[in-house]
Amino acid sequence: MRLWHETPAFAGVTGEPGVTRGAEPKGKQMAASSVLKIGLAGLGTVGVGVLDLLAAHGELLEKRTGRRIEVTAVCARSRNKARGGHDISRFQWFDDPVALAREADIDLLVELIGGADGPAKAAVEAALAAGRHVVTANKALLAAHGVGLAEMAERASGALNFEAAVAGGIPIVKTLREGVAGNRVRRVYGILNGTCNYILTTMEREGRDFADVLKEAQELGYAEADPSFDIGGDDAAHKLAILTALAFGVTISAGDIYVEGIEAITLDDIRYADELGYRVKLLGVAVDTGEGIEQRVHPTLVPKGLPIADIKGVFNAVEVRGDFVDDLMLSGRGAGAHPTASAVVADIADVARGIILPPLGRPAATLKPFVKAPMRAHEGGYYVAMSLRDEPGQMAAVARVFADEGISINSIIQKARPADDEDKVAPVILITHETLERAMREAIKRIADEGISVGTPRTIRIERFD
């Protein structure tokens, strides 16, 4: 009850001379609604970015939302660390984020601690239980506990906003929740991890190896010391799980995602793809197949000439296909202190304006249970790179296996064998027409088992974009 009175939708014009609208708040509520008090849990790069933004644009935000937005309490691991020039001694200090969430004089908790469980979850739950709104950038938390937290927020009439959890500064959560509210969404896919996209585009542009570019990305701070969460695809999978729920109105099911990272992508793959008219991107793809939801994160060949193929460096992009709007693409910076702060503050501004919606776009109790579509039924084309023994009849053997499995070949590149190649193997690259995942797996297994190729052929999926 309390939150509602503190955030009237027309707070935006309260006190604006000559403009009165909506239900007049009573005296006491009016005073309460003039400032939106923020508790900030987590003062890492994004937390400092939020402080930067509120310092730079406090007045602008007051004009836009009708309320002053003020950080009043903070919590971080260390009280004495430098925070980008911000004097945090003017904020109420808490050592414990749960205490901040529960006890501080705040209307809204911004959770920037991270992690699916532990203090982040405890603080968010405490805030919602105490009748406070929550804004979070925590994709792991949402992917693991999003539906339960959404139910808590709905019971408490509170906001649980998480624009910054998916694709950084890109307003894709708002777009799915509001912008395409009149659509049944059939598919959503995107470049959801900036580290991977940086590595892949740098490999292509500079003709460098994966390991080499990864090392540089780590030095530049684009990749973590332990990069496996990004390059293995798990980060993108968390984001995809959240997008799936918003897009299709189903429960979040982060466990039901086929995940394949970019670790095995070679510079040769990128060069051959280029020759064949494609770029290699790590995509997260969710499709409502009619028999269930298919969720996958894997390297994908994307035809050059599609806008998503030109998304470079640390940028992210998400494409949504709705049955009325058709294809809609949003792209922008998927990470970084200021772009992420932009999303966090947009979420805060929504609360200041009284925009408080069911977190997953409809009441959590009305979400359909997630039903997984069988992955092996996926239809699409494939890129296949194999090393054939340089003997007569090997290409014929490959062609026979593919024909047996009912797979039709679209194009082939056979590379001349390097002069110094003692193994006598020739690289052959195939692009297949659409085929079933099942058939493809069988063909690859046979080509390896029958000794037609040296080692197991590498495959990369080609996504249908029609």
Add this chain to the structure above:
Amino acid sequence: MRLWHETPAFAGVTGEPGVTRGAEPKGKQMAASSVLKIGLAGLGTVGVGVLDLLAAHGELLEKRTGRRIEVTAVCARSRNKARGGHDISRFQWFDDPVALAREADIDLLVELIGGADGPAKAAVEAALAAGRHVVTANKALLAAHGVGLAEMAERASGALNFEAAVAGGIPIVKTLREGVAGNRVRRVYGILNGTCNYILTTMEREGRDFADVLKEAQELGYAEADPSFDIGGDDAAHKLAILTALAFGVTISAGDIYVEGIEAITLDDIRYADELGYRVKLLGVAVDTGEGIEQRVHPTLVPKGLPIADIKGVFNAVEVRGDFVDDLMLSGRGAGAHPTASAVVADIADVARGIILPPLGRPAATLKPFVKAPMRAHEGGYYVAMSLRDEPGQMAAVARVFADEGISINSIIQKARPADDEDKVAPVILITHETLERAMREAIKRIADEGISVGTPRTIRIERFD
């Protein structure tokens, strides 16, 4: 007052078992809030698209917004025309949109009549005066009267939503109003007219002339019988004027736009641009220069490899640069019955959910007066195509004029003179580095006046995207 009670932000969960939130509506209001009654003025392609969408997704919308959305009254020029299979006899009929707006039992008017003045304006004003919300797709109306109508809506506590007025199905109004609320926007630009983009991309892809493709576009219904409003740039200018106000928080000033259409773009220009690494796009560009706002609509050379260069056919795209979010691009279908209906219904859904914001993103009274930046101070590179007399010294003369004006040349293509060319002129194409508009105009004038070129050189701006 009335509207507010009819659209509580928590209407979305009213009656949802086990979920109660927010201020309990009183009995009478509860009944009123269960259905959002729509009056539809205009039953052309978009109007029928809205009927299609509401028929297809009524239940989905009720889940998402918590309210049933029902058309109860309609108005169109002819009562007996076929309306895509919809039986319009079940709706209350009005001959006069103003009567519909004023007298029908509706909560919200959807205005799809079109035109800056006349019945569209009268109906919108009547609806706002009668305490009804308004959703419109009418860019001409907004460009001409947006600020005044926004003030009316604010006084009446009503919504005036116009997502469909700019870039069709793309949620760019919501993105500027809400998604980037924490940013000072420095620049917004985009492909805002699908007809022009269809013509330019078809010319490039099929190597056909402007006139030829225009004729086909008219036959396909992508261009009007009188195409001048689209190809002359005025349609894009209306949309740009609305974007400018939302992006920079200034009053709408559709008169202060430099407008140049695509009529003069030749197939040669497109081919030369291609050789030089560019595509030709009709862009609307608005920049906050610090000394004022620069608004322009004109053909522009866009470097290939930027996502906006790959926006094809009737698609639109808008790129926003905010100081925190950095570059954000949205692309999608800019026209068509169903994409436009998607935007109209998203606007209706916002009202059903109680999201009612100042139409221009902040109270109209707080918009800064539009101040025009001097166009001649624009800095950027140029494409220059000229026909030089095939005589010794002409290139040197060109180089001298450019040097005199302080313009530095980036690249040159000189084409061999066709064998059958009796005029003895050689096509020469230059790309300049950044220069002032003023210097460029002077150089072009001199090259023509001094008879160095046959006819006046054609110029196309190159946009800076750094």
